[in-house]
Amino acid sequence: MIVMGILNVTPDSFADGGRHNDFEAAVNRGQEMLAEGADIIDIGGESTKPGADRVSEEEELARVIPVVKELAKAGARISIDTMRASTAKAAIEAGAQIINDVSGGLADPNMLPTAAQLGVPYIAMHWRGHSKDMNSRAVYGDVVKDVISEIQERVSAALDAGITKDKLIIDPGIGFAKDAHHNWEIIDSIDKFVGLGYPVLIGASRKRFLGGDNPDEREAATIELTKRLSTSGIWGVRVHSVKPHKEVLNS
Ligand code: PMM
DSSP: OOEEEEEOSSSOOOOTTTOOOSSHHHHHHHHHHHHOSSEEEEEEOOOSSSOOOOHHHHHHHHHHHHHHHHHHHOOOEEEOSOOHHHHHHHHHTTTEEEEETTTTSSSOTHHHHHHHHHOEEEEEEESOOOOGGGGGGOOOOOOOHHHHHHHHHHHHHHHHHTOOOGGEEOOOOOSOOHHHHHHHHHHHHHHHTTTTSBEEOOOOOOOOGGSSSSGGGGGGHHHHHHHHHTTTSSSSSEEEOOHHHHHHHHO
């Protein structure tokens, strides 16, 4: 199972916002994660925490592109965490190798064709709308069935746009338009997501449903969850701290 290390070059991400918000701090943290054995570094320049405002394309590019270039030079396998096709394209041209789109192609109509044209792996996350008001969209009949059917719609759209099956990775979008109960139901039914036949990524790291007031206090629960998921058949976990997760997976 792969470990994707999170590198948010933002002032406002919920767990690591403001910690690597300039070029030097971001590159240092990326190199640290590489040394700890991160398989992929996921670089993002736009916070998606509930209630967050969008950033402009210019600001997003200014945050991520220099960091992508520098860490690609250092040999990192990089995913670009963006909802914008233009940012995805610029990041791939700067040395990133994977597109991580939390909107599954819904936020930008150019994203799926751009990913198809670039021919790189594409992570399609389950999403119901921008962060500003996503909590009001956390309404489901049967959350597992509904999320699976909405992911299947995005998979069809991706395939129709020309992304090939072998390039698609899916993600149920833990914490995105989902309350704690929804998140746990998805995790308890993770086999159903794995059964869809695509690699599955889980990004639960330090999210609110794990309990505790402070994101840093949720690390122990995040590690427990990685341990639990290690036998589930998922492809990878997206986490803030790399080393303890690699240790759990290697033990
Ligand atoms: N969560 C966040 C951002 N990007 N990408 C994927 N594929 N899956 C996630 O669950 C996900 C994501 C929000 O968390 P952060 O602020 O810690 O980056």
